Amino acid sequence: MSRWAGPARARIATLWEGAQDGAHDLGHLDRVWKTCRLIATEEPRADADVLAAAAYFHDAVNLPKDHADRARASRLSAELAVRELGGMGFPAEKLAGVHHAIHAHSFSAGIPPETVEARILQDADRLEALGAIGLARMFLIAGQMGAALFHAADPMALERGLDDRRFALDHLEVKLFPVAAAMQTAAGRRMAAERAEWMESFRTRLLSEIG
Incomplete structure:
Protein backbone atom coordinates (compact mmCIF):
# COMPACT_ATOMS: atom_id res chain seq x y z
CA MET A 1 0.00 0.00 0.00
CA SER A 2 1.09 3.60 -0.47
CA ARG A 3 0.16 6.74 1.38
CA TRP A 4 0.17 8.56 -1.99
CA ALA A 5 -2.89 6.79 -3.39
CA GLY A 6 -5.36 9.05 -1.56
CA PRO A 7 -3.67 12.37 -2.37
CA ALA A 8 -3.14 11.38 -6.01
CA ARG A 9 -6.78 10.35 -6.37
CA ALA A 10 -7.97 13.57 -4.77
CA ARG A 11 -5.84 15.70 -7.10
CA ILE A 12 -7.11 13.91 -10.21
CA ALA A 13 -10.68 14.30 -8.98
CA THR A 14 -10.09 18.04 -8.85
CA LEU A 15 -8.41 18.16 -12.26
CA TRP A 16 -11.23 16.12 -13.81
CA GLU A 17 -14.06 18.05 -12.15
CA GLY A 18 -16.94 18.36 -14.62
CA ALA A 19 -15.50 15.83 -17.07
CA GLN A 20 -17.82 13.09 -18.30
CA ASP A 21 -16.26 9.93 -19.70
CA GLY A 22 -17.65 6.67 -18.41
CA ALA A 23 -14.71 4.68 -19.75
CA HIS A 24 -12.06 6.93 -18.19
CA ASP A 25 -13.37 8.02 -14.82
CA LEU A 26 -12.33 7.66 -11.18
CA GLY A 27 -13.77 4.16 -11.17
CA HIS A 28 -11.35 3.20 -13.93
CA LEU A 29 -8.44 4.62 -11.96
CA ASP A 30 -9.53 2.84 -8.78
CA ARG A 31 -9.71 -0.47 -10.62
CA VAL A 32 -6.29 0.02 -12.23
CA TRP A 33 -4.77 0.78 -8.82
CA LYS A 34 -6.48 -2.30 -7.34
CA THR A 35 -5.10 -4.49 -10.14
CA CYS A 36 -1.64 -2.94 -9.75
CA ARG A 37 -1.66 -3.96 -6.10
CA LEU A 38 -2.78 -7.47 -7.01
CA ILE A 39 -0.06 -7.94 -9.62
CA ALA A 40 2.53 -6.39 -7.31
CA THR A 41 2.03 -9.19 -4.76
CA GLU A 42 4.06 -11.30 -7.20
CA GLU A 43 6.53 -8.51 -8.00
CA PRO A 44 8.24 -7.72 -4.68
CA ARG A 45 10.64 -5.17 -6.19
CA ALA A 46 7.81 -2.84 -7.21
CA ASP A 47 7.71 0.59 -5.57
CA ALA A 48 4.20 1.14 -4.18
CA ASP A 49 4.53 4.94 -4.24
CA VAL A 50 5.48 4.97 -7.93
CA LEU A 51 2.66 2.56 -8.73
CA ALA A 52 0.02 4.53 -6.83
CA ALA A 53 0.98 7.85 -8.41
CA ALA A 54 1.22 6.35 -11.89
CA ALA A 55 -2.08 4.49 -11.57
CA TYR A 56 -4.00 7.64 -10.66
CA PHE A 57 -2.26 9.97 -13.12
CA HIS A 58 -1.90 7.64 -16.13
CA ASP A 59 -4.94 9.10 -17.90
CA ALA A 60 -4.59 12.63 -16.54
CA VAL A 61 -4.63 13.99 -20.10
CA ASN A 62 -7.39 11.93 -21.68
CA LEU A 63 -7.83 12.43 -25.43
CA PRO A 64 -10.57 10.71 -27.48
CA LYS A 65 -9.61 7.53 -29.32
CA ASP A 66 -9.97 9.30 -32.68
CA HIS A 67 -8.04 12.45 -31.65
CA ALA A 68 -5.09 13.37 -33.88
CA ASP A 69 -2.77 13.62 -30.84
CA ARG A 70 -3.96 10.39 -29.18
CA ALA A 71 -0.46 8.86 -29.36
CA ARG A 72 0.89 11.80 -27.29
CA ALA A 73 -1.65 11.48 -24.48
CA SER A 74 0.52 9.28 -22.25
CA ARG A 75 3.49 11.61 -22.60
CA LEU A 76 1.34 14.62 -21.77
CA SER A 77 -0.11 12.74 -18.79
CA ALA A 78 3.38 11.84 -17.59
CA GLU A 79 4.54 15.45 -17.80
CA LEU A 80 1.47 16.70 -15.97
CA ALA A 81 1.94 14.03 -13.29
CA VAL A 82 5.51 15.13 -12.64
CA ARG A 83 4.44 18.77 -12.31
CA GLU A 84 1.51 18.01 -10.02
CA LEU A 85 3.28 15.45 -7.85
CA GLY A 86 6.32 17.68 -7.50
CA GLY A 87 4.08 20.39 -6.08
CA MET A 88 2.52 17.90 -3.68
CA GLY A 89 5.84 16.92 -2.10
CA PHE A 90 6.14 13.54 -3.79
CA PRO A 91 9.70 12.16 -3.45
CA ALA A 92 11.74 13.79 -6.22
CA GLU A 93 13.88 10.69 -6.77
CA LYS A 94 10.76 8.71 -7.73
CA LEU A 95 9.34 11.14 -10.28
CA ALA A 96 11.30 9.68 -13.19
CA GLY A 97 9.85 6.27 -12.41
CA VAL A 98 6.33 7.67 -12.42
CA HIS A 99 6.97 9.48 -15.71
CA HIS A 100 8.25 6.35 -17.43
CA ALA A 101 5.45 4.11 -16.13
CA ILE A 102 2.80 6.52 -17.39
CA HIS A 103 4.51 7.19 -20.71
CA ALA A 104 4.96 3.47 -21.41
CA HIS A 105 1.47 2.31 -20.41
CA SER A 106 -0.20 3.45 -23.63
CA PHE A 107 -0.86 1.03 -26.48
CA SER A 108 -0.73 3.81 -29.07
CA ALA A 109 2.53 5.32 -27.77
CA GLY A 110 4.47 2.11 -28.38
CA ILE A 111 6.99 2.72 -25.58
CA PRO A 112 8.58 -0.49 -24.17
CA PRO A 113 8.17 -0.71 -20.36
CA GLU A 114 11.65 -0.84 -18.83
CA THR A 115 10.82 -0.99 -15.10
CA VAL A 116 8.77 -3.35 -12.98
CA GLU A 117 6.34 -0.53 -12.19
CA ALA A 118 5.88 0.24 -15.89
CA ARG A 119 5.20 -3.41 -16.66
CA ILE A 120 2.67 -3.68 -13.85
CA LEU A 121 0.84 -0.48 -14.81
CA GLN A 122 0.72 -1.47 -18.47
CA ASP A 123 -0.80 -4.85 -17.59
CA ALA A 124 -3.26 -3.37 -15.09
CA ASP A 125 -4.50 -0.77 -17.54
CA ARG A 126 -4.78 -3.25 -20.42
CA LEU A 127 -6.70 -5.70 -18.24
CA GLU A 128 -9.35 -2.98 -18.07
Missing part, protein backbone atom coordinates in the same frame (compact mmCIF):
# COMPACT_ATOMS: atom_id res chain seq x y z
CA ALA A 129 -9.84 -3.53 -21.80
CA LEU A 130 -10.56 -7.24 -21.29
CA GLY A 131 -13.33 -9.33 -19.76
CA ALA A 132 -16.74 -7.99 -18.82
CA ILE A 133 -15.53 -4.50 -17.92
CA GLY A 134 -13.53 -4.40 -21.14
CA LEU A 135 -16.57 -5.22 -23.26
CA ALA A 136 -18.66 -2.63 -21.43
CA ARG A 137 -16.02 0.02 -22.08
CA MET A 138 -15.57 -1.13 -25.69
CA PHE A 139 -19.24 -0.65 -26.53
CA LEU A 140 -19.42 2.64 -24.61
CA ILE A 141 -16.47 4.08 -26.56
CA ALA A 142 -17.83 2.73 -29.85
CA GLY A 143 -21.10 4.54 -29.16
CA GLN A 144 -19.25 7.76 -28.39
CA MET A 145 -17.49 7.46 -31.75
CA GLY A 146 -20.71 6.71 -33.65
CA ALA A 147 -19.80 3.11 -34.48
CA ALA A 148 -22.29 0.29 -35.03
CA LEU A 149 -22.37 -2.75 -32.74
CA PHE A 150 -21.31 -5.05 -35.59
CA HIS A 151 -21.48 -5.48 -39.36
CA ALA A 152 -24.97 -6.87 -39.90
CA ALA A 153 -24.14 -8.97 -42.97
CA ASP A 154 -20.67 -10.15 -41.97
CA PRO A 155 -20.11 -9.72 -38.21
CA MET A 156 -16.97 -11.90 -38.16
CA ALA A 157 -15.37 -10.11 -41.15
CA LEU A 158 -15.08 -13.30 -43.17
CA GLU A 159 -15.40 -11.47 -46.50
CA ARG A 160 -14.35 -7.92 -45.59
CA GLY A 161 -11.55 -6.12 -43.83
CA LEU A 162 -11.75 -5.49 -40.10
CA ASP A 163 -12.73 -1.92 -39.22
CA ASP A 164 -13.14 -1.22 -35.50
CA ARG A 165 -13.86 2.45 -36.09
CA ARG A 166 -17.11 1.46 -37.79
CA PHE A 167 -17.98 -1.78 -35.98
CA ALA A 168 -17.45 -2.33 -32.27
CA LEU A 169 -17.22 -6.12 -32.47
CA ASP A 170 -14.24 -5.85 -34.84
CA HIS A 171 -12.27 -4.33 -31.96
CA LEU A 172 -11.88 -7.76 -30.41
CA GLU A 173 -9.70 -9.00 -33.26
CA VAL A 174 -8.12 -5.65 -34.10
CA LYS A 175 -6.87 -4.86 -30.60
CA LEU A 176 -8.23 -6.71 -27.58
CA PHE A 177 -7.19 -10.29 -28.33
CA PRO A 178 -3.67 -9.09 -29.31
CA VAL A 179 -3.52 -7.09 -26.05
CA ALA A 180 -4.45 -10.19 -24.07
CA ALA A 181 -1.56 -12.07 -25.67
CA ALA A 182 1.01 -9.39 -24.86
CA MET A 183 0.96 -9.07 -21.07
CA GLN A 184 4.23 -8.22 -19.32
CA THR A 185 3.84 -10.09 -16.02
CA ALA A 186 2.96 -13.66 -15.06
CA ALA A 187 -0.07 -12.51 -13.07
CA GLY A 188 -1.18 -10.31 -15.94
CA ARG A 189 -0.93 -13.20 -18.38
CA ARG A 190 -3.10 -15.42 -16.21
CA MET A 191 -5.79 -12.80 -15.75
CA ALA A 192 -5.71 -11.81 -19.42
CA ALA A 193 -6.13 -15.40 -20.59
CA GLU A 194 -9.20 -15.85 -18.41
CA ARG A 195 -10.76 -12.60 -19.57
CA ALA A 196 -10.01 -13.31 -23.24
CA GLU A 197 -11.73 -16.68 -22.93
CA TRP A 198 -14.78 -14.93 -21.47
CA MET A 199 -14.84 -12.44 -24.35
CA GLU A 200 -14.71 -15.28 -26.87
CA SER A 201 -17.69 -16.88 -25.10
CA PHE A 202 -19.57 -13.59 -25.24
CA ARG A 203 -18.92 -13.27 -28.97
CA THR A 204 -20.11 -16.82 -29.55
CA ARG A 205 -23.32 -16.07 -27.66
CA LEU A 206 -23.82 -12.82 -29.56
CA LEU A 207 -23.37 -14.51 -32.92
CA SER A 208 -25.86 -17.18 -31.86
CA GLU A 209 -28.45 -14.57 -30.91
CA ILE A 210 -28.15 -12.61 -34.15
CA GLY A 211 -28.10 -15.77 -36.28
